[in-house]
Amino acid sequence: MRRSVSLFALAALAACVVQPSSTGGQPSPAPATEVRPTLAAAAETPFSPSTPNAACADPQPQTIDRSYSGAAVNGEVPVFIVLPPCYESSGTTYPVVYFLHGKPMTETQWRDLGLPETLAQGWGEGRWPALIAVAPRLPEPIFSNSDGGPGSYEDEFFQGLVPFIESTVLAETQPGGRAIVGISRGGVWALELALTHPDTVGSAAGLSPALAVNYARAAYDPLQLAGQALSLPRVFLGAGRDDWARLMTERLATELEGRDGDVELSIVEGSHEEATWLRLLPQALDFLTEPWEAFGGPASGIKVESRRGTDDRD
Secondary structure, three states: OEEEEEOOOOOOOOOOOOOHHHHOOOOOOOOOOOOOOOOOOOOOOOOOOOOOOOOOOOOOOEEEEEEEEOOOOOOEEEEEEEEOOOOOOOOOOEOEEEEEOOOOOOOHHHHHOOHHHHHHHHHHHOOOOOOEEEEEOOOOOHHHHOOOOOOOHHHHHHHHHHHHHHHHOOEOOOHHHEEEEEEOHHHHHHHHHHHHOOOOOOEEEEEOOOHHHOOOOHHHOHHHHHHHOOOOOEEEEEEEOOOOOHHHHHHHHHHHHHOOOOEEEEEEOOOOOHHHHHHHHHHHHHHHHHHHOOOOHHHHHOOOOOOOOOOOOO
């Protein structure tokens, strides 16, 4: 297992503290069932873009707002999407990273954390390959009060969000081209979704995942799934030194390491707060995009003002 400790800082971004009481989550178990939502079976070939990326005249990312019809909830569910530079002219499909917010936040948490600017900076440095970033709203009550299976956010993600994205943008549909990252309660969901669907989601990252206040049934509990799942996705885990989520995050990393999983653990300065997640996010993206490094594409042509400090990981 790869372990790293980072003092990495995004100096130009403000760090607004999210109180532990607002980021927990105590899901009420959904009715027991053996049926789980699944996407249509994907081909078993490994992920690779369909064609090389091409140059374009204005290599800048695009941010768009959309909504889709809920699958497990009624009504429209908001989602914002960041498209890479030269998206329309590249002639290729892109890997997708889904970004799940914490509780009681919405998808705007990722805007507040500067996700579009962070991606643009990383693309400009050639640090990450071109990808599509998707930040959905996790609708209540299933965000807080379900733990997996039909009628839960697992159902909403695989039956509502993913089909919408893959029918709307140039998204890669192979498991290796899908990744999920989540904060706190959203981090629990990111891990649950990937651990229950490793044949659909290739990698996941939990930033201060709220495992200490997660009361899921064993079939949907990441701590239990780490020891029981037949196969494992790649997993990045991170927390702050003074983070109430740290102990269980480290425990999960140990469980995955015991299964010889591809897991990386990073403990950085901070508590359960935005400053911690700002430090962890670039590391998580490094890990999630590592299998895609050969496909940098036109994103490397972006030039934006730096918003990051020095990376002094050990």
